[in-house]
Amino acid sequence: MLPWVAHLYTGLGVVAALAATLAVIRGDYREAFLWLGLQIFIDSTDGVLARALRVKERLPHFDGGKLDDLIDYLTYVFIPVLLALHAGLLPASFGLWVGSVVLLASGYGFSQSSVKVRTSDYFFTGFPSYWNLVVAYLFLLQLRPITSAAILFGFSVLVFVPLRYVYPSRTTTLRGLTNALGIVWALLLAWLVWQLPARHVTLTAITLLYPLYYFVLSFWLHWRSARVLRAVA
DSSP: OOOHHHHHHHHHHHHHHHHHHHHHHOOOOHHHHHHHHHHHHHHHHHHHHHHHHTHHHTTTTTTTTHHHHHIIIIIIHHHHHHHHTTTTTTTTTTHHHHHHHHHHHHHHHHOOOTSEESSEEEEESSOOHHHHHHHHHHHHTTHHOOOOOHHHHHHHHTSSOEEEEOOOTTOTTTTTHHHHHHHHHHHHHHHHHHTTTOOOHHHHHHHHHHHHHHHHHHHHHHHHHHHHHHHHH
16 A cells, blocks of 8 residues: 555646646736746655655556656646746747747657666756756746747757756765755755746856856766766777
């Protein structure tokens, strides 16, 4: 019975997805982001619960990873794209096409069996589908629609580039620092969303230091591992 608790906990993410969708339809983007934030919390903690309850050992016939991927695609990809279009963050003339590129690129990314490299370290291969966070920043900063479109398109291209990105909770290099900074960053970002419709552009810009750290660390680790492979060859 207990292992099903872990799957039920993961499944609550789809309830958050439904609530976020309804909020988008009502035009309550603050509430939509809060529901998506709740799902991020669930997604960040359900693995700990699943391992504690030994879910794979006790329920080998049920694929919790597939359930997780279904919910992640909804909340990390589809709903953020829907929000970006509904909130007018993208150009009216071709925003639908940009959103479609994001959906298709992420569909490809989610379907790659090698998206998580399970070596001595854990990585995502290609840009991870953090579209909920990208769209949150586009909303908070209120960039020009053409600029937002370019950013979304650029990250969509990076989905296909086989760079390795840090898996914050599993990549061992600097994991303590990454998670500590990540908690501070997440709390600040949650506060910024809570303050909507008021916007704090300066603080929002400061919080971008953590994504910058994330990309620099990812690119450095990718370069280091590539150099080691070349040396061995």
